[in-house]
Amino acid sequence: MWAELLPIGRHPGSGGYRRYAWTGADAECRDWFREQAEARGLTYEADRNGNQWAWLGDPAAGDAVVTGSHLDSVPDGGAFDGPLGVVSSFAALDELRGRGARFTRPLAIVNFGDEEGARFGLACVGSRLTAGQLTAEQAHRLTDGDGVTLPRAMEAAGYDPEAIGPDPERLARIGAFVELHVEQGRALDLSGDQVGVASAIWPHGRWRFDFRGEANHAGTTRLADRRDPMLSYAQTVLAARREAELAGAVATFGKIAVEPNGVNAIPSLVRGWLDSRAADQETLDEVVGGVERAAREYATAHGIDLDVVRESFTPVVEFDHALRDELARILGKDTGLTVPVLGTGAGHDAGILSGSVPTAMLFVRNPTGVSHSPAEFAAEDDCVAGVRALADVLEGLACR
Numbered sequence: 001m002w003a004e005l006l007p008i009g010r011h012p013g014s015g016g017y018r019r020y021a022w023t024g025a026d027a028e029c030r031d032w033f034r035e036q037a038e039a040r041g042l043t044y045e046a047d048r049n050g051n052q053w054a055w056l057g058d059p060a061a062g063d064a065v066v067t068g069s070h071l072d073s074v075p076d077g078g079a080f081d082g083p084l085g086v087v088s089s090f091a092a093l094d095e096l097r098g099r100g101a102r103f104t105r106p107l108a109i110v111n112f113g114d115e116e117g118a119r120f121g122l123a124c125v126g127s128r129l130t131a132g133q134l135t136a137e138q139a140h141r142l143t144d145g146d147g148v149t150l151p152r153a154m155e156a157a158g159y160d161p162e163a164i165g166p167d168p169e170r171l172a173r174i175g176a177f178v179e180l181h182v183e184q185g186r187a188l189d190l191s192g193d194q195v196g197v198a199s200a201i202w203p204h205g206r207w208r209f210d211f212r213g214e215a216n217h218a219g220t221t222r223l224a225d226r227r228d229p230m231l232s233y234a235q236t237v238l239a240a241r242r243e244a245e246l247a248g249a250v251a252t253f254g255k256i257a258v259e260p261n262g263v264n265a266i267p268s269l270v271r272g273w274l275d276s277r278a279a280d281q282e283t284l285d286e287v288v289g290g291v292e293r294a295a296r297e298y299a300t301a302h303g304i305d306l307d308v309v310r311e312s313f314t315p316v317v318e319f320d321h322a323l324r325d326e327l328a329r330i331l332g333k334d335t336g337l338t339v340p341v342l343g344t345g346a347g348h349d350a351g352i353l354s355g356s357v358p359t360a361m362l363f364v365r366n367p368t369g370v371s372h373s374p375a376e377f378a379a380e381d382d383c384v385a386g387v388r389a390l391a392d393v394l395e396g397l398a399c400r
């Protein structure tokens with residue numbers, strides 16, 4: 001499975017993946033998913049919101065156990081974030097069939113569409129639409145960097161954008177959702193464990209800061225006469241780092257757009273996107289509030305107009321305690337070991353679904369802790385341990 005997936009959407013220069021929603025690389029990944037489903041005799045379906053499902057057993061029977069993740073990537077992402085969960089799901093099913101497992105509940109493997117939000121700026125579009133956390137009207141307004149709207153992109157990929165929206169019937173069929181994911185930090189590496197169980201996802205959001213000044217000639221405009229938004233933007237980046245350090249949180253300006261974007265031009269606009277996450281809501285509010293206050297101060301000092309818009313927000317997600325404990329019990333059964341339970345600063349479809357169905361996550365060790373980069377890694381042994389753990393969990397949940 002890895003051999004087939006590895007070349008898809010890989011940039012020859014960076015070695016990273018560019019699998020953005022509704023592009024050619026995304027379509028290739030989706031074809032691969034369908035082939036994997038059909039090769040195993042699973043019933044394939046794509047839902048109205050662009051998520052793909054592979055069913056074993058009758059979906060209408062209800063109380064299904066669902067596992068899976070996503071196949072899209074961030075710009076120049078790693079090979080594991082997303083695909084590890086989907087590949088492990090198919091491999092876990094193979095493992096269970098090898099064990100002669102008899103399923104008493106329907107099982108499904110899912111590939112959620114547009115999880116990373118790399119193209120349209122909003123993460124987890126497929127699962128948000130399904131769970132009713134994003135309306136069709138809001139989704140229809142999403143536009144990529146080239147001015148292509150989400151509906152046009154979906155249409156070009158052969159989907160009907162008018163059909164998107166909440167899908168409570170589909171959610172009602174799911175009794176439990178378990179997402180396996182490469183860890184995006186070093187907790188398991190530090191504790192010396194191959195696999196862990198998620199406790200919670202930190203609240204997180206994205207804010208757009210628009211600093212507007214005045215474009216002018218970089219050679220002939222006296223420093224004193226400039227209204228250069230880059231200066232207040234730069235100071236704001238430093239403020240974000242300072243606020244995050246003080247609060248024990250994280251805050252990042254990782255994307256920027258500059259107009260007119262000329263080497264010899266003072267910018268008229270600097271648009272920076274802030275991503276911030278913290279262990280609890282109060283801390284996150286403090287950090288973002290502090291960054292915004294600092295930005296306003298700097299903007300005023302330089303004669304810059306500032307607009308701050310919250311583009312997305314996901315509150316803290318506590319995974320279902322009963323399911324989490326059940327996972328820890330299943331995984332500790334043979335070894336008698338305590339399975340590490342850890343929080344994460346990364347968002348996931350599992351977090352979106354947790355509002356509607358009992359949801360849990362398994363993490364596989366990532367020795368560098370690096371993610372959203374080609375350096376993201378998981379050792380083969382650890383991936384195999386992840387597949388076994390997922391198989392144990394699915395067996396414990398769906399074969400009783």
Ligand SMILES: [Zn+2]
Binds near residue numbers: 070081082115348
């Ligand atoms: Zn992911």
